[in-house]
Amino acid sequence: MSAYPRSFSHIGLSVPDLDKAVKFYTKVMGFYLIMSATEVAEDDSAIGRMCTDVLGAGWKKLRIAHLATSDRIGIELFEFEGNYAPDNNLDYRRHGTFHFCIQDPDVEGLTEKIVAAGGKQRMPVREYFPGEKPYRMVYVEDPFGNVFEIYSHSYELTYSSGAYQEEGAV
Structure with missing residues:
Protein backbone atom coordinates (compact mmCIF):
# COMPACT_ATOMS: atom_id res chain seq x y z
CA MET A 1 0.00 0.00 0.00
CA SER A 2 1.58 3.29 -1.06
CA ALA A 3 0.98 6.54 0.76
CA TYR A 4 -0.42 9.51 -1.10
CA PRO A 5 -1.35 13.02 -0.01
CA ARG A 6 -5.00 13.70 0.62
CA SER A 7 -6.72 16.99 -0.10
CA PHE A 8 -7.84 19.40 2.61
CA SER A 9 -11.62 19.81 2.81
CA HIS A 10 -12.47 22.41 5.47
CA ILE A 11 -11.78 23.87 8.88
CA GLY A 12 -14.32 24.74 11.58
CA LEU A 13 -14.00 27.95 13.60
CA SER A 14 -15.92 28.86 16.75
CA VAL A 15 -17.03 32.50 16.87
CA PRO A 16 -19.10 34.48 19.39
CA ASP A 17 -21.29 36.21 16.76
CA LEU A 18 -22.01 34.26 13.59
CA ASP A 19 -23.52 37.18 11.67
CA LYS A 20 -20.49 39.40 12.32
CA ALA A 21 -18.13 36.53 11.48
CA VAL A 22 -19.89 35.85 8.15
CA LYS A 23 -19.59 39.54 7.32
CA PHE A 24 -15.86 39.58 8.23
CA TYR A 25 -14.99 36.43 6.31
CA THR A 26 -16.94 37.44 3.20
CA LYS A 27 -16.23 41.20 3.08
CA VAL A 28 -12.67 41.31 4.46
CA MET A 29 -11.31 37.88 3.56
CA GLY A 30 -13.25 37.55 0.30
CA PHE A 31 -14.60 34.05 0.97
CA TYR A 32 -17.77 32.86 -0.73
CA LEU A 33 -20.90 32.28 1.37
CA ILE A 34 -22.19 28.88 0.28
CA MET A 35 -24.76 28.29 3.04
CA SER A 36 -26.29 31.08 5.11
CA ALA A 37 -26.55 30.96 8.88
CA THR A 38 -28.64 28.02 10.00
CA GLU A 39 -29.77 26.98 13.46
CA VAL A 40 -29.24 23.36 14.46
CA ALA A 41 -30.99 21.90 17.51
CA GLU A 42 -30.11 18.97 19.70
CA ASP A 43 -32.82 16.66 18.41
CA ASP A 44 -33.34 13.46 16.46
CA SER A 45 -32.65 14.97 13.02
CA ALA A 46 -29.64 13.64 11.12
CA ILE A 47 -27.58 16.78 11.77
CA GLY A 48 -28.78 16.91 15.40
CA ARG A 49 -27.60 13.31 15.96
CA MET A 50 -24.25 14.02 14.23
CA CYS A 51 -23.62 17.01 16.49
CA THR A 52 -24.49 14.98 19.59
CA ASP A 53 -22.08 12.26 18.42
CA VAL A 54 -19.30 14.85 18.31
CA LEU A 55 -20.24 17.28 21.11
CA GLY A 56 -21.95 14.92 23.55
CA ALA A 57 -25.36 15.41 25.08
CA GLY A 58 -26.45 18.81 26.39
CA TRP A 59 -25.24 21.16 23.64
CA LYS A 60 -28.84 22.36 23.07
CA LYS A 61 -28.42 24.42 19.88
CA LEU A 62 -25.86 26.06 17.65
CA ARG A 63 -25.74 28.25 14.57
CA ILE A 64 -23.57 27.40 11.59
CA ALA A 65 -22.65 28.96 8.24
CA HIS A 66 -20.54 27.53 5.43
CA LEU A 67 -18.07 29.51 3.34
CA ALA A 68 -15.40 28.59 0.80
CA THR A 69 -12.09 29.95 -0.38
CA SER A 70 -11.27 30.47 -4.05
CA ASP A 71 -9.46 27.12 -4.07
CA ARG A 72 -12.52 25.28 -2.72
CA ILE A 73 -11.45 24.91 0.92
CA GLY A 74 -14.44 25.10 3.25
CA ILE A 75 -14.69 27.37 6.27
CA GLU A 76 -17.38 26.33 8.77
CA LEU A 77 -18.29 29.03 11.25
CA PHE A 78 -19.95 27.85 14.47
CA GLU A 79 -21.71 29.93 17.12
CA PHE A 80 -22.19 27.78 20.22
CA GLU A 81 -24.46 28.79 23.07
CA GLY A 82 -22.28 29.88 26.01
CA ASN A 83 -19.02 30.01 24.06
CA TYR A 84 -16.14 32.03 25.50
CA ALA A 85 -12.77 33.39 24.46
CA PRO A 86 -9.74 31.55 25.84
CA ASP A 87 -7.29 33.41 28.06
CA ASN A 88 -4.57 32.89 25.47
CA ASN A 89 -5.65 32.84 21.82
CA LEU A 90 -2.30 31.35 20.80
CA ASP A 91 -1.75 28.58 23.31
CA TYR A 92 0.98 27.01 21.18
CA ARG A 93 1.98 24.48 23.84
CA ARG A 94 -1.51 22.95 23.90
CA HIS A 95 -1.95 19.98 21.62
CA GLY A 96 -4.31 20.51 18.70
CA THR A 97 -4.77 23.10 16.01
CA PHE A 98 -2.87 26.28 16.69
CA HIS A 99 -3.41 28.20 13.46
CA PHE A 100 -4.40 27.97 9.81
CA CYS A 101 -2.99 29.90 6.87
CA ILE A 102 -4.47 32.01 4.07
CA GLN A 103 -2.55 32.90 0.92
CA ASP A 104 -2.66 36.40 -0.55
CA PRO A 105 0.09 38.11 -2.58
CA ASP A 106 -0.81 41.39 -0.85
CA VAL A 107 0.05 40.36 2.71
CA GLU A 108 0.30 43.96 3.88
CA GLY A 109 -2.99 45.05 2.30
CA LEU A 110 -4.97 42.13 3.72
CA THR A 111 -3.39 42.69 7.14
CA GLU A 112 -4.51 46.35 7.05
CA LYS A 113 -8.08 45.27 6.18
CA ILE A 114 -8.12 42.75 9.05
CA ARG A 126 8.49 39.17 7.76
CA GLU A 127 10.40 37.75 4.78
CA TYR A 128 11.07 34.02 4.90
CA PHE A 129 14.23 34.14 2.83
CA PRO A 130 15.49 37.75 2.81
CA GLY A 131 17.44 38.47 -0.35
CA GLU A 132 16.70 35.02 -1.82
CA LYS A 133 12.94 34.64 -2.33
CA PRO A 134 10.22 37.33 -2.22
CA TYR A 135 8.10 35.31 0.24
CA ARG A 136 6.43 37.14 3.12
CA MET A 137 4.26 36.12 6.06
CA VAL A 138 2.48 37.49 9.11
CA TYR A 139 0.36 36.17 11.98
CA VAL A 140 -2.97 37.93 12.58
CA GLU A 141 -6.15 37.44 14.58
CA ASP A 142 -9.70 37.80 13.35
CA PRO A 143 -11.98 40.05 15.45
CA PHE A 144 -13.15 36.92 17.33
CA GLY A 145 -9.73 35.74 18.53
CA ASN A 146 -8.97 33.07 15.91
CA VAL A 147 -5.27 33.21 15.06
CA PHE A 148 -4.14 32.63 11.50
CA GLU A 149 -1.21 33.27 9.22
CA ILE A 150 -1.03 34.95 5.83
CA TYR A 151 1.51 33.77 3.24
CA SER A 152 2.37 35.69 0.09
CA HIS A 153 3.07 32.48 -1.86
CA SER A 154 1.89 28.89 -1.75
CA TYR A 155 3.05 26.52 0.95
CA GLU A 156 4.88 24.23 -1.44
CA LEU A 157 6.69 27.10 -3.16
CA THR A 158 7.69 28.61 0.17
CA TYR A 159 9.34 25.43 1.43
CA SER A 160 10.59 23.75 -1.74
CA SER A 161 14.22 24.05 -2.68
CA GLY A 162 14.81 25.87 -5.95
CA ALA A 163 11.22 27.10 -6.18
CA TYR A 164 12.29 30.64 -6.96
CA GLN A 165 15.34 31.44 -9.02
CA GLU A 166 16.25 34.48 -11.01
CA GLU A 167 16.17 33.87 -14.75
CA GLY A 168 19.49 32.53 -15.93
CA ALA A 169 20.47 31.17 -12.50
CA VAL A 170 22.00 27.73 -12.54
Missing part, protein backbone atom coordinates in the same frame (compact mmCIF):
# COMPACT_ATOMS: atom_id res chain seq x y z
CA VAL A 115 -6.92 45.36 11.57
CA ALA A 116 -9.41 47.95 10.24
CA ALA A 117 -12.20 45.39 10.75
CA GLY A 118 -11.28 44.85 14.41
CA GLY A 119 -8.69 42.11 14.10
CA LYS A 120 -5.08 42.21 15.29
CA GLN A 121 -1.67 42.03 13.70
CA ARG A 122 0.40 39.78 16.00
CA MET A 123 3.82 40.51 14.46
CA PRO A 124 5.48 42.57 11.74
CA VAL A 125 5.33 41.23 8.18
Whole structure:
Protein backbone atom coordinates (compact mmCIF):
# COMPACT_ATOMS: atom_id res chain seq x y z
CA MET A 1 0.00 0.00 0.00
CA SER A 2 1.58 3.29 -1.06
CA ALA A 3 0.98 6.54 0.76
CA TYR A 4 -0.42 9.51 -1.10
CA PRO A 5 -1.35 13.02 -0.01
CA ARG A 6 -5.00 13.70 0.62
CA SER A 7 -6.72 16.99 -0.10
CA PHE A 8 -7.84 19.40 2.61
CA SER A 9 -11.62 19.81 2.81
CA HIS A 10 -12.47 22.41 5.47
CA ILE A 11 -11.78 23.87 8.88
CA GLY A 12 -14.32 24.74 11.58
CA LEU A 13 -14.00 27.95 13.60
CA SER A 14 -15.92 28.86 16.75
CA VAL A 15 -17.03 32.50 16.87
CA PRO A 16 -19.10 34.48 19.39
CA ASP A 17 -21.29 36.21 16.76
CA LEU A 18 -22.01 34.26 13.59
CA ASP A 19 -23.52 37.18 11.67
CA LYS A 20 -20.49 39.40 12.32
CA ALA A 21 -18.13 36.53 11.48
CA VAL A 22 -19.89 35.85 8.15
CA LYS A 23 -19.59 39.54 7.32
CA PHE A 24 -15.86 39.58 8.23
CA TYR A 25 -14.99 36.43 6.31
CA THR A 26 -16.94 37.44 3.20
CA LYS A 27 -16.23 41.20 3.08
CA VAL A 28 -12.67 41.31 4.46
CA MET A 29 -11.31 37.88 3.56
CA GLY A 30 -13.25 37.55 0.30
CA PHE A 31 -14.60 34.05 0.97
CA TYR A 32 -17.77 32.86 -0.73
CA LEU A 33 -20.90 32.28 1.37
CA ILE A 34 -22.19 28.88 0.28
CA MET A 35 -24.76 28.29 3.04
CA SER A 36 -26.29 31.08 5.11
CA ALA A 37 -26.55 30.96 8.88
CA THR A 38 -28.64 28.02 10.00
CA GLU A 39 -29.77 26.98 13.46
CA VAL A 40 -29.24 23.36 14.46
CA ALA A 41 -30.99 21.90 17.51
CA GLU A 42 -30.11 18.97 19.70
CA ASP A 43 -32.82 16.66 18.41
CA ASP A 44 -33.34 13.46 16.46
CA SER A 45 -32.65 14.97 13.02
CA ALA A 46 -29.64 13.64 11.12
CA ILE A 47 -27.58 16.78 11.77
CA GLY A 48 -28.78 16.91 15.40
CA ARG A 49 -27.60 13.31 15.96
CA MET A 50 -24.25 14.02 14.23
CA CYS A 51 -23.62 17.01 16.49
CA THR A 52 -24.49 14.98 19.59
CA ASP A 53 -22.08 12.26 18.42
CA VAL A 54 -19.30 14.85 18.31
CA LEU A 55 -20.24 17.28 21.11
CA GLY A 56 -21.95 14.92 23.55
CA ALA A 57 -25.36 15.41 25.08
CA GLY A 58 -26.45 18.81 26.39
CA TRP A 59 -25.24 21.16 23.64
CA LYS A 60 -28.84 22.36 23.07
CA LYS A 61 -28.42 24.42 19.88
CA LEU A 62 -25.86 26.06 17.65
CA ARG A 63 -25.74 28.25 14.57
CA ILE A 64 -23.57 27.40 11.59
CA ALA A 65 -22.65 28.96 8.24
CA HIS A 66 -20.54 27.53 5.43
CA LEU A 67 -18.07 29.51 3.34
CA ALA A 68 -15.40 28.59 0.80
CA THR A 69 -12.09 29.95 -0.38
CA SER A 70 -11.27 30.47 -4.05
CA ASP A 71 -9.46 27.12 -4.07
CA ARG A 72 -12.52 25.28 -2.72
CA ILE A 73 -11.45 24.91 0.92
CA GLY A 74 -14.44 25.10 3.25
CA ILE A 75 -14.69 27.37 6.27
CA GLU A 76 -17.38 26.33 8.77
CA LEU A 77 -18.29 29.03 11.25
CA PHE A 78 -19.95 27.85 14.47
CA GLU A 79 -21.71 29.93 17.12
CA PHE A 80 -22.19 27.78 20.22
CA GLU A 81 -24.46 28.79 23.07
CA GLY A 82 -22.28 29.88 26.01
CA ASN A 83 -19.02 30.01 24.06
CA TYR A 84 -16.14 32.03 25.50
CA ALA A 85 -12.77 33.39 24.46
CA PRO A 86 -9.74 31.55 25.84
CA ASP A 87 -7.29 33.41 28.06
CA ASN A 88 -4.57 32.89 25.47
CA ASN A 89 -5.65 32.84 21.82
CA LEU A 90 -2.30 31.35 20.80
CA ASP A 91 -1.75 28.58 23.31
CA TYR A 92 0.98 27.01 21.18
CA ARG A 93 1.98 24.48 23.84
CA ARG A 94 -1.51 22.95 23.90
CA HIS A 95 -1.95 19.98 21.62
CA GLY A 96 -4.31 20.51 18.70
CA THR A 97 -4.77 23.10 16.01
CA PHE A 98 -2.87 26.28 16.69
CA HIS A 99 -3.41 28.20 13.46
CA PHE A 100 -4.40 27.97 9.81
CA CYS A 101 -2.99 29.90 6.87
CA ILE A 102 -4.47 32.01 4.07
CA GLN A 103 -2.55 32.90 0.92
CA ASP A 104 -2.66 36.40 -0.55
CA PRO A 105 0.09 38.11 -2.58
CA ASP A 106 -0.81 41.39 -0.85
CA VAL A 107 0.05 40.36 2.71
CA GLU A 108 0.30 43.96 3.88
CA GLY A 109 -2.99 45.05 2.30
CA LEU A 110 -4.97 42.13 3.72
CA THR A 111 -3.39 42.69 7.14
CA GLU A 112 -4.51 46.35 7.05
CA LYS A 113 -8.08 45.27 6.18
CA ILE A 114 -8.12 42.75 9.05
CA VAL A 115 -6.92 45.36 11.57
CA ALA A 116 -9.41 47.95 10.24
CA ALA A 117 -12.20 45.39 10.75
CA GLY A 118 -11.28 44.85 14.41
CA GLY A 119 -8.69 42.11 14.10
CA LYS A 120 -5.08 42.21 15.29
CA GLN A 121 -1.67 42.03 13.70
CA ARG A 122 0.40 39.78 16.00
CA MET A 123 3.82 40.51 14.46
CA PRO A 124 5.48 42.57 11.74
CA VAL A 125 5.33 41.23 8.18
CA ARG A 126 8.49 39.17 7.76
CA GLU A 127 10.40 37.75 4.78
CA TYR A 128 11.07 34.02 4.90
CA PHE A 129 14.23 34.14 2.83
CA PRO A 130 15.49 37.75 2.81
CA GLY A 131 17.44 38.47 -0.35
CA GLU A 132 16.70 35.02 -1.82
CA LYS A 133 12.94 34.64 -2.33
CA PRO A 134 10.22 37.33 -2.22
CA TYR A 135 8.10 35.31 0.24
CA ARG A 136 6.43 37.14 3.12
CA MET A 137 4.26 36.12 6.06
CA VAL A 138 2.48 37.49 9.11
CA TYR A 139 0.36 36.17 11.98
CA VAL A 140 -2.97 37.93 12.58
CA GLU A 141 -6.15 37.44 14.58
CA ASP A 142 -9.70 37.80 13.35
CA PRO A 143 -11.98 40.05 15.45
CA PHE A 144 -13.15 36.92 17.33
CA GLY A 145 -9.73 35.74 18.53
CA ASN A 146 -8.97 33.07 15.91
CA VAL A 147 -5.27 33.21 15.06
CA PHE A 148 -4.14 32.63 11.50
CA GLU A 149 -1.21 33.27 9.22
CA ILE A 150 -1.03 34.95 5.83
CA TYR A 151 1.51 33.77 3.24
CA SER A 152 2.37 35.69 0.09
CA HIS A 153 3.07 32.48 -1.86
CA SER A 154 1.89 28.89 -1.75
CA TYR A 155 3.05 26.52 0.95
CA GLU A 156 4.88 24.23 -1.44
CA LEU A 157 6.69 27.10 -3.16
CA THR A 158 7.69 28.61 0.17
CA TYR A 159 9.34 25.43 1.43
CA SER A 160 10.59 23.75 -1.74
CA SER A 161 14.22 24.05 -2.68
CA GLY A 162 14.81 25.87 -5.95
CA ALA A 163 11.22 27.10 -6.18
CA TYR A 164 12.29 30.64 -6.96
CA GLN A 165 15.34 31.44 -9.02
CA GLU A 166 16.25 34.48 -11.01
CA GLU A 167 16.17 33.87 -14.75
CA GLY A 168 19.49 32.53 -15.93
CA ALA A 169 20.47 31.17 -12.50
CA VAL A 170 22.00 27.73 -12.54
